[in-house]
Amino acid sequence: MARFVLSRALKAVLTVWIAITSTFFLLRLLPGDPTTLMVEGDMTPEMQAALLKTYGLDRPLWEQYVSYLRELIQGNLGISFRQIQPVTDIIIDRLPWTLLLAGSAFVITIAVGIPIGVSAAVHRGKWLDRALQALGIGGHALFVPSVAMLLLVFLGAQLGWFPIGGAIDPDTRGAAAYLSLAHHLVLPVLSLVLVQLGPYALTLRTNMIEVLGEDYIRAAQARGLSARRRVWKHGLHNAILPALTLMGLQLGTLVGGAVLTETVFAYPGVGRLIYEAVGQQDYPVLQGAFIMLAVTVVVANALTDMLYAVLNPRIRL
Amino acid sequence: MTVKGRWRLTVALGAAVALGLSACGLNEGSSSSSGSSADSSVLRIGTTTDVSNFNPLQSLSKTDSWILNAMYPHLLRIDENAKKAPELAKEYRYEDDGKTAVFVLRDDFKWTDGNPVVAEDVKFTAETIMKYKLGNVAAKLTWVESIEAPDATTVKFKLSQPYAPFAEGVGFWMSIVPKHVFEKAGDLSKFPNDSNWVGAGPFVLDSMTKGQRYVMKRNEHYPLAPGGKAAVGQVEYRIYPDVNTMMLALRNGDIDLMGTPVPVSAAKTFEGDSKIKMAQVGALGFAHLTYNMKNKHLADQEVRQALSMSVDTKAIISAVLQGDGQAMAGPISPIFSDYDNTELQPYPFDPAGAKAKLTAAGYKDTNNDGFFDDLKFGVACDQSNANITRVVQLFRESAAKAGIKLENECVERNTFLSRTKNGEYDIDASQWGVFDNPMDQLRSTYLSTNPGGINYNLLESPEMDALINDAAGTTDPAAFKTKIKNIDKVVHEQAYLTPLYVENFRFAYNASKFTGFAPSPSDLLGMVTAYSLAQVTPVK
Numbered sequence: 001m002a003r004f005v006l007s008r009a010l011k012a013v014l015t016v017w018i019a020i021t022s023t024f025f026l027l028r029l030l031p032g033d034p035t036t037l038m039v040e041g042d043m044t045p046e047m048q049a050a051l052l053k054t055y056g057l058d059r060p061l062w063e064q065y066v067s068y069l070r071e072l073i074q075g076n077l078g079i080s081f082r083q084i085q086p087v088t089d090i091i092i093d094r095l096p097w098t099l100l101l102a103g104s105a106f107v108i109t110i111a112v113g114i115p116i117g118v119s120a121a122v123h124r125g126k127w128l129d130r131a132l133q134a135l136g137i138g139g140h141a142l143f144v145p146s147v148a149m150l151l152l153v154f155l156g157a158q159l160g161w162f163p164i165g166g167a168i169d170p171d172t173r174g175a176a177a178y179l180s181l182a183h184h185l186v187l188p189v190l191s192l193v194l195v196q197l198g199p200y201a202l203t204l205r206t207n208m209i210e211v212l213g214e215d216y217i218r219a220a221q222a223r224g225l226s227a228r229r230r231v232w233k234h235g236l237h238n239a240i241l242p243a244l245t246l247m248g249l250q251l252g253t254l255v256g257g258a259v260l261t262e263t264v265f266a267y268p269g270v271g272r273l274i275y276e277a278v279g280q281q282d283y284p285v286l287q288g289a290f291i292m293l294a295v296t297v298v299v300a301n302a303l304t305d306m307l308y309a310v311l312n313p314r315i316r317l
Numbered sequence: 318m319t320v321k322g323r324w325r326l327t328v329a330l331g332a333a334v335a336l337g338l339s340a341c342g343l344n345e346g347s348s349s350s351s352g353s354s355a356d357s358s359v360l361r362i363g364t365t366t367d368v369s370n371f372n373p374l375q376s377l378s379k380t381d382s383w384i385l386n387a388m389y390p391h392l393l394r395i396d397e398n399a400k401k402a403p404e405l406a407k408e409y410r411y412e413d414d415g416k417t418a419v420f421v422l423r424d425d426f427k428w429t430d431g432n433p434v435v436a437e438d439v440k441f442t443a444e445t446i447m448k449y450k451l452g453n454v455a456a457k458l459t460w461v462e463s464i465e466a467p468d469a470t471t472v473k474f475k476l477s478q479p480y481a482p483f484a485e486g487v488g489f490w491m492s493i494v495p496k497h498v499f500e501k502a503g504d505l506s507k508f509p510n511d512s513n514w515v516g517a518g519p520f521v522l523d524s525m526t527k528g529q530r531y532v533m534k535r536n537e538h539y540p541l542a543p544g545g546k547a548a549v550g551q552v553e554y555r556i557y558p559d560v561n562t563m564m565l566a567l568r569n570g571d572i573d574l575m576g577t578p579v580p581v582s583a584a585k586t587f588e589g590d591s592k593i594k595m596a597q598v599g600a601l602g603f604a605h606l607t608y609n610m611k612n613k614h615l616a617d618q619e620v621r622q623a624l625s626m627s628v629d630t631k632a633i634i635s636a637v638l639q640g641d642g643q644a645m646a647g648p649i650s651p652i653f654s655d656y657d658n659t660e661l662q663p664y665p666f667d668p669a670g671a672k673a674k675l676t677a678a679g680y681k682d683t684n685n686d687g688f689f690d691d692l693k694f695g696v697a698c699d700q701s702n703a704n705i706t707r708v709v710q711l712f713r714e715s716a717a718k719a720g721i722k723l724e725n726e727c728v729e730r731n732t733f734l735s736r737t738k739n740g741e742y743d744i745d746a747s748q749w750g751v752f753d754n755p756m757d758q759l760r761s762t763y764l765s766t767n768p769g770g771i772n773y774n775l776l777e778s779p780e781m782d783a784l785i786n787d788a789a790g791t792t793d794p795a796a797f798k799t800k801i802k803n804i805d806k807v808v809h810e811q812a813y814l815t816p817l818y819v820e821n822f823r824f825a826y827n828a829s830k831f832t833g834f835a836p837s838p839s840d841l842l843g844m845v846t847a848y849s850l851a852q853v854t855p856v857k
Contacts, residue, residue: 031735048770050450054506082369082378084509093527149561157565164566165557170526266557268528275558276366280378281731 008305012298019294020072020287024065027283055081055283068287077291078284082277087288091270095292097167098269101261102254104185105192109200110247112193114240117204121212121239122231132201139198144257148191148264155187162187165266188265192257196250203246207239214238241312248304252297358550358855360831361572362845363563367527367556371510373492374442374451383576383845384531384554385492388516390434392420393488394848395753395837399601399652401485404541404848405434405493405517415479415792420488422470425540428495428517436466441496443474443487449506456768457486457757479790481797482756489753493517519547519851530555542851549831549853564825567593573830578822578840581639581704587825594828597821599652601839602749603645604705604817606696606712607773612743614691619678621812623671624744625664627719628712632666634818637707645816647805648762649755652819652838655798656755658805664812668718675720688722697742699734700727708817709746737773745773748820751841755801759785763808774813781807832856 052058056067071078077087120129156164162183163169169180211217212235220230259271266272270289277285364383370376373385392406406420426434443464446454460476460483467473476483498515502508514522519542520533531554535547542548555572557563564579564586566572579587579595587593606628608615615621634642643651646661680689696712698705706727713723726742727733736742749771752758760768764785765777784807788800808814824836824844835849836842 031732046450080369084370084372084375084507085511097528152562152565157569160569164569164571165562166529166555166571168529170530263558264562266529266555266559266562268526268556272528272558276369279366279730280369 004309005306008302012302015298016291016295019298020069020291021065023287023290023294024068025061027286028061028064030281072291077288080285081282082280083282083285087284090273090285091288091292094268094270094273097267098255098258098262098271098293099296101185101188101192101267101269102251102258104189105196105254105258106247106251108189108193109196113197113201113204113243114236116197117201117243118208118231118236118239120201120205121208124209129205132198132205135198136202137198139195142195144191144195144260145264147194148188148261151187151191152264167267184267188261188267191261191265192254195257196254200243200247200250204239204243207242208235211235211239237311241308244304244308244311248301251300251304255293255297358548359553360549360551360574360850360853360855361553361555363557363566363572363575363577364531364554365556365558365560365563365577368525368531371514371522372505372508373494373510374446374449374454374505377452379841380576382841384522384533386518386842387520387533387552387845387847387850388514388518388522389492389494390426390517390847391489391492392422392439393485394846395489395601395842397598397835397837398654399599399650399753399838401489401753404488405439406488409484409488411479411484411792412473415481415790416476418474418476418484418487420472420474420484422472423540424470426517427536427538428498428515429521429536430495430498430515432495432497433469434493434495434517435469436472437469438493438496439472440464440466441500442491442493445494445499445505446491449504451506454487454491457483457490459768479792481789481791482754485754486757518847520552520847528556539851541848547851547853548833549850549855552850567825567827570827572827574826574834574844575824576843576845578843579825581637581641581823584639584641584823592827592829593825595823595825596834596836596844597823598836598843599643599650599838600820600822601650601652601751601753601841603650603819604708604746604748605648606815606817607745607747608813609740609743609745610774610776610813611740612694615694615743617678618811619674620680620692622664623675623719624716624721625812625815626667626671626674627716627721628664628815628817629666629715630663630817632715633708633711636711637704638818638820641821642818643821644818646809648808648814648816649758649801649805650752650819653755656801656805658802658809660802661806661809664815666715668715671719671721680720682720687720688717689720692720693722693724694743695724695726696744696746697733697736698727698746699730701730702748704820705746705748712746738770740775747773751839756789756797759801759804759808760789763804763813776813828856830856 049058056064068078075088077091079085080087080090083090116132120132123129152164156162167181167184168177172180212231217230217234220234258269259274261267262269262271263275270292274286274289277289364380366380368381368384369378370381371385373389376382376385390405392404393401394404396402405422405426407423409418409420411418420439422436422439424433428434443458443461446452447458447461460478460480461474462477463475465473495515499505499508516536519536519539521536523532523534525531533552535550537546539546557566560577560580563575563577564583567575568590584595587595608621608624610616630644634640634644644663645651646663647658649657651657675689675692680692682689696709698709700706709725709727713725716723737745761771763772763774763776763781765782784804788797788804791797791800822840822843826834826844831853833852833854834844835852836844837846837849
């Protein structure tokens with residue numbers, strides 16, 4: 001087990017390093033520089049040069065890269081060009097919101113996806129199964145911001161059931177604050193779940209159908225085990241493993257979806273921070289945000305792998 | 318571990334993660350702020366993004382300026398007719414043949430810590446900007462040799478040479494900061510100014526929940542508000558990055574005013590809503606096509622005039638702005654009525670005439686494909702600007718009738734700005750943002766030294782330089798106006814640019830709750846200037 005954890009951790013570190021390096025160079029390949037966006041002010045070339053010097057952008061690229069890595073190892077993500085604040089502080093302010101949003105969507109997708117997938121497999125060809133197939137295909141076709149806007153217009157504006165944007169009413173305290181938090185979370189989570197749920201449950205259904213046709217399930221039936229026990233204990237345990245891997249992979253999509261969802265729902269997470277930083281070519285914030293997200297996804301995937309090992313006794317590490 | 322045990326562990330871990338996450342989130346959300354937004358005297362305004370820089374000497378962001386301008390006074394403001402009006406300065410004048418600009422300040426402005434706003438604050442602000450070359454105001458102070466504050470209400474700027482709109486430019490753009498607070502901060506180019514704010518505008522930041530809202534409390538002493546303080550007790554900026562979401566929030570009563578203008582295409586959204594009103598304001602900039610003089614064919618006046626004759630501005634205003642815009646003839650927006658040369662006539666839309674003009678000038682269509690052999694140009698624009706992108710399409714179609722082949726080169730914003738900066742375009746289709754006075758505009762756009770970096774013509778004309786420099790040093794108002802109008806005429810004859818339209822902006826607000834806004838032109842200022850917010854009253 002220790003060897004497995006170590007090799008998984010090494011792979012994770014390598015992945016994060018690749019993410020850091022590609023982010024660093026890709027951002028600098030963008031046309032223009034942060035002063036480009038300020039050009040419409042009365043800014044002389046000397047002022048622009050002074051600004052680039054302040055940002056350290058006048059130095060050769062490799063020098064910037066080495067100094068960035070050196071700072072990064074010390075846990076320093078740099079100072080935002082626009083906000084004159086440490087990027088770490090800016091992101092730590094925002095990260096909990098994205099984790100809450102993506103995490104809730106993740107948990108709900110699994111919690112709802114499992115029973116739907118299993119029931120659809122058991123009742124093949126019935127209405128639930130057909131509905132799931134439609135939802136699965138639809139989920140692939142749906143574009144998160146469109147779903148988000150539709151939910152906002154109908155459930156938020158027309159029916160007035162949910163607030164329009166924001167993450168919490170800052171005036172609430174105690175239990176009311178938790179309620180307000182949950183109330184604001186419903187629509188953003190729903191828009192992510194609607195997009196993710198179908199494909200996830202559909203995968204589970206396919207696995208389940210396959211597993212239910214296995215010999216050991218028939219053997220279990222022959223031994224007189226109840227249908228419930230056959231399906232939920234013996235069947236699901238085996239069917240869920242590939243679905244778990246899929247979910248780990250989809251976490252990246254979920255985080256990416258959060259960028260768009262957060263923008264539409266005015267949710268104050270890292271996704272919206274990225275949206276704003278792109279508009280301002282604030283390299284340090286973008287780098288920091290991408291690295292944080294990459295780390296989140298890599299760590300979550302590593303955890304999924306380990307969870308897989310824990311759940312599957314056949315894997316001997 | 319048994320299988321059952323493993324499942325329990327998994328579920329327990331999941332639950333712990335979920336709970337931990339929600340606790341994190343809640344802590345951040347309730348980190349600050351006081352006051353109740355249900356209070357009728359709380360004006361809630363929609364903005365699109367967080368404040369990126371609280372230091373008014375540095376910030377270049379439009380949305381930052383909405384909040385910062387309400388906190389830090391300016392010497393002058395701009396009124397609804399785009400004329401400068403007194404704010405902290407009650408008057409200004411030139412002495413010493415225009416080489417000294419004198420501002421006389423009001424004596425009743427106070428910082429929220431009780432100190433009066435004095436001439437030393439103005440002197441300190443300007444000197445700091447010059448020392449650290451901060452923001453875009455540094456360029457407005459180029460001519461300053463020294464600054465004196467002989468008494469508490471007089472500031473004198475000694476200039477190296479007379480510059481006619483000096484006082485207007487500095488008065489309008491420079492936020493005055495409290496010397497006694499800022500001088501303690503050390504290097505002001507690194508001062509974040511993100512807490513314990515001391516301001517002298519009608520409202521001052523009190524607390525914030527980053528990513529969500531900024532709460533500003535009333536300054537109990539603001540002389541430009543009727544009654545000596547604003548009628549609204551608190552202003553809250555709430556963030557909606559998506560303009561559609563912001564419109565829903567206004568309709569739903571979550572906010573009372575949209576800081577950003579309502580897009581033309583969405584203006585009808587509020588038509589059936591009796592509570593929502595739209596205030597219409599003019600612009601301080603305009604949309605234009607500017608020709609790169611480094612292109613050998615565009616350097617030909619005949620070609621530029623022919624291109625101007627191929628633009629159907631009426632159709633553009635009707636199709637792109639749904640009729641809600643103003644046509645222009647010369648390079649000065651009609652909003653500056655003192656300087657707009659009304660004798661100029663726009664080039665008529667006449668593609669056939671343009672074609673004849675080009676044929677007469679010797680251009681040929683040897684392969685008879687309907688296009689002149691040499692006249693192929695790219696039109697660059699920012700594709701995130703839907704209006705301008707549409708303009709380029711229409712221009713392309715109409716220019717084809719005149720035998721000029723245009724390529725649509727509308728690209729992503731950063732790429733566009735980068736290309737503009739490097740002069741990599743034939744024709745630039747874009748929109749000037751904010752010009753507070755025509756002289757600064759003409760200097761920035763036509764002077765060969767390209768002081769503002771926006772001489773998109775890349776024009777290097779000694780004649781034009783001489784005209785601009787001569788006008789800039791003219792302090793007699795009547796002579797100054799005449800000289801500006803003459804430059805208007807030259808630019809028009811040369812067809813350095815084809816002005817397209819001045820857009821009207823519409824700001825939506827909940828008129829059943831608040832009234833009395835005093836909007837200023839442009840989407841930079843709109844409804845949320847310090848002066849405007851100080852005039853707003855809750856509807857009883």
